[in-house]
Amino acid sequence: MIDKTTMIEELKEKLQSLSTIQEVQNIKAQYFGKKGQITALMKNIGRIEPEKKKEYGMQVNELKQEIERLLNGKLDEIKKEIKKQEELKNWVDVTAHGAERSFGKEHLIAKTIRDIYEIFTQFGFTVVEGPEIEEPWFNFDALNTPEWHPAREMQDTFYLEDDLLLRTHTSAVQIRTMLKEEPPLAIISSGRTYRKDEIDATHSAMFHQLECLFIDKKVTVGNLKMFLEQLTKKIFDNEDTKVLLRPSYFPFVEPGFEVDVSCMNCGGKGCNVCKGTGWIEVLGAGLVHPKVLENVGYDPEKWQGFAFGVGVERIAMLKYGISNMRELYKNDIRFID
Numbered sequence: 001m002i003d004k005t006t007m008i009e010e011l012k013e014k015l016q017s018l019s020t021i022q023e024v025q026n027i028k029a030q031y032f033g034k035k036g037q038i039t040a041l042m043k044n045i046g047r048i049e050p051e052k053k054k055e056y057g058m059q060v061n062e063l064k065q066e067i068e069r070l071l072n073g074k075l076d077e078i079k080k081e082i083k084k085q086e087e088l089k090n091w092v093d094v095t096a097h098g099a100e101r102s103f104g105k106e107h108l109i110a111k112t113i114r115d116i117y118e119i120f121t122q123f124g125f126t127v128v129e130g131p132e133i134e135e136p137w138f139n140f141d142a143l144n145t146p147e148w149h150p151a152r153e154m155q156d157t158f159y160l161e162d163d164l165l166l167r168t169h170t171s172a173v174q175i176r177t178m179l180k181e182e183p184p185l186a187i188i189s190s191g192r193t194y195r196k197d198e199i200d201a202t203h204s205a206m207f208h209q210l211e212c213l214f215i216d217k218k219v220t221v222g223n224l225k226m227f228l229e230q231l232t233k234k235i236f237d238n239e240d241t242k243v244l245l246r247p248s249y250f251p252f253v254e255p256g257f258e259v260d261v262s263c264m265n266c267g268g269k270g271c272n273v274c275k276g277t278g279w280i281e282v283l284g285a286g287l288v289h290p291k292v293l294e295n296v297g298y299d300p301e302k303w304q305g306f307a308f309g310v311g312v313e314r315i316a317m318l319k320y321g322i323s324n325m326r327e328l329y330k331n332d333i334r335f336i337d
């Protein structure tokens with residue numbers, strides 16, 4: 001009555017080439033749509049002789065179920081394939097290396113401080129810290145610079161409430177450390193310092209200093225000079241670096257010196273960096289004043305020491321050939337990238 005096998009075989013063949021849901025739906029319509037083959041067979045039942053109706057009905061039903069099974073199977077197959085393609089598209093290789101990113105590097109001020117710390121710690125010095133907001137006594141009085149002292153005016157600064165100020169130099173850390181520790185001492189400290197300075201190519205209202213204090217028995221200018229020579233050779237990475245001590249005045253040292261190093265640009269012959277002199281001023285130094293030792297309760301007959309303070313920006317500018325200090329604060333990406 002119904003050639004079931006041929007119909008199923010035909011369908012199987014048709015299904016093979018299908019790849020979209022729409023295509024399967026179209027085929028489905030060919031069987032179950034208004035003019036579909038199964039629909040036609042069902043409608044036909046009225047014309048079947050009564051005794052064959054049951055048999056016919058069963059066959060149509062079987063055929064209908066088989067066709068549905070095949071069509072649904074194909075639909076499932078296509079849906080699975082779509083899902084697989086979707087997953088492939090969104091696939092992430094979690095083991096893959098990330099894109100290269102530049103993390104930048106240390107700012108030249110931070111690098112200069114760290115490099116100098118490294119040299120000092122090799123010499124056995126300890127790093128200490130002090131506050132940027134300071135009491136006048138630590139910043140001035142204890143450093144032998146009482147209120148009437150003219151040197152105090154040269155380091156005018158920003159005053160805060162409760163008689164506090166922004167420290168004008170890191171020398172205040174000398175006092176804080178000596179009050180806490182017993183001699184001998186070998187310390188360095190660094191950080192921000194402030195002055196009421198006009199900003200220009202070599203001045204800023206905020207800058208960084210690095211302070212060194214060495215206290216022991218029988219410390220001489222010879223010790224200071226030798227130490228400065230070793231230190232500046234390492235800082236400027238040049239064994240030929242020479243040091244020149246010129247007498248100068250700082251209230252907290254006696255004798256006091258301005259310290260020059262041989263010009264790293266011309267080696268001492270004279271050029272535009274050293275203004276033809278062959279020397280470049282880099283720091284202030286001296287032997288710790290007996291009054292300062294007394295102020296912190298050290299016996300000046302027993303203990304002596306040397307100290308010096310250096311501008312970090314100045315060292316960084318000389319080392320890396322920067323002519324304008326403001327470049328260091330401008331956030332120019334080339335300084336940190």
Ligand code: DAH
Nearest residue numbers: 169171284285286307308309
């Ligand atoms: N504190 C001085 C300044 O800011 C620099 C200085 C000079 C520091 C002599 C010292 C020193 O420790 O001994 O100008």
